[in-house]
Amino acid sequence: MNRILGPVRGVLLALLVCLHTLFFGAIIFAIMPLKFLTWGRVRSRVVQAMEWVAHRCWCAFNGWLLRHLTPTRWTIRGTDNLRRDRSYLLIANHLSWNDLFAMMVAFTDRVPPYKIFIKQQLIWLPVVGQVVWAIDFPFMKRYTREQIAADPSLVGRDVETTRRMFARYGDRQVTIFNFVEGTRRTPAKHAAQQSPYKHLLKPRAGGVSYAIRAIGEKLDAVLDVTFYYVNGPWTTWDLFCGRIPEIIVDARELQAPEALAAGDYSSDLGTRKAAQRWVAAIWEEKDALIDTLEQQTRGQR
Numbered sequence: 249m250n251r252i253l254g255p256v257r258g259v260l261l262a263l264l265v266c267l268h269t270l271f272f273g274a275i276i277f278a279i280m281p282l283k284f285l286t287w288g289r290v291r292s293r294v295v296q297a298m299e300w301v302a303h304r305c306w307c308a309f310n311g312w313l314l315r316h317l318t319p320t321r322w323t324i325r326g327t328d329n330l331r332r333d334r335s336y337l338l339i340a341n342h343l344s345w346n347d348l349f350a351m352m353v354a355f356t357d358r359v360p361p362y363k364i365f366i367k368q369q370l371i372w373l374p375v376v377g378q379v380v381w382a383i384d385f386p387f388m389k390r391y392t393r394e395q396i397a398a399d400p401s402l403v404g405r406d407v408e409t410t411r412r413m414f415a416r417y418g419d420r421q422v423t424i425f426n427f428v429e430g431t432r433r434t435p436a437k438h439a440a441q442q443s444p445y446k447h448l449l450k451p452r453a454g455g456v457s458y459a460i461r462a463i464g465e466k467l468d469a470v471l472d473v474t475f476y477y478v479n480g481p482w483t484t485w486d487l488f489c490g491r492i493p494e495i496i497v498d499a500r501e502l503q504a505p506e507a508l509a510a511g512d513y514s515s516d517l518g519t520r521k522a523a524q525r526w527v528a529a530i531w532e533e534k535d536a537l538i539d540t541l542e543q544q545t546r547g548q549r
Contacts, residue, residue, distance in 0.1 A: 479493060
């Protein structure tokens with residue numbers, strides 16, 4: 249029966265996600281023109297309205313679908329003291345698109361609206377790209393070493409873009425989401441990197457440091473989040489079909505070192521080393537946690 253019902257459930261969930269994405273996307277598109285016709289506090293309230301639709305409606309409905317229409321067990325740890333009136337930098341390991349859905353299940357009702365650092369090219373993704381642009385997601389443009397060598401002024405441009413974006417948020421609380429590894433972990437990438445971690449890719453401390461410096465005094469805490477999929481890896485299709493026996497999301501609050509908020513990662517060697525040591529220590533603990541979870545859940549169905 250599971251083999252028969254799984255694909256049926258998967259098609260139903262995929263259809264529902266597409267339909268309600270179009271529905272809530274249409275609402276945001278209807279509000280969007282007001283962003284160009286207003287300024288100051290009024291413009292900020294317009295963006296807040298679009299954020300509310302995206303976060304409290306779209307993300308929340310995705311979470312509800314996954315909790316109630318699949319047999320997957322959700323184990324959420326360390327979220328009891330989270331509040332929607334605080335700003336967070338959420339750092340996490342990255343395994344697949346499932347991480348975004350797991351984030352919606354675990355945190356949507358507990359934290360302020362998400363802001364995810366995303367590649368500039370994704371603005372052209374139909375509906376979703378335009379929506380995340382409308383609600384002020386920070387778009388990042390990656391520069392190659394050759395481009396930077398040809399034009400040294402490109403160094404630090406992402407930081408300046410991030411600062412300007414955070415200035416737009418004003419007094420609004422947000423949750424900045426950052427995949428510290430910079431890409432999804434696969435066995436091939438893990439081997440190519442010769443990663444010192446058993447379950448993780450090498451973390452990129454620069455992005456964390458830039459975000460902490462850009463957020464400044466508005467940052468209340470760093471959330472170190474670990475996504476773990478029992479008996480994985482699993483695809484999003486597996487998630488929709490209900491094939492994943494259990495998903496564990498472990499969160500803990502940390503305080504960022506003061507040196508990261510004050511120093512410049514790109515030009516200050518002391519800040520760069522402090523950031524790298526701090527992130528490396530977090531990743532060592534995360535790797536040990538995943539190893540423990542793997543041993544505890546081995547053979548689970």
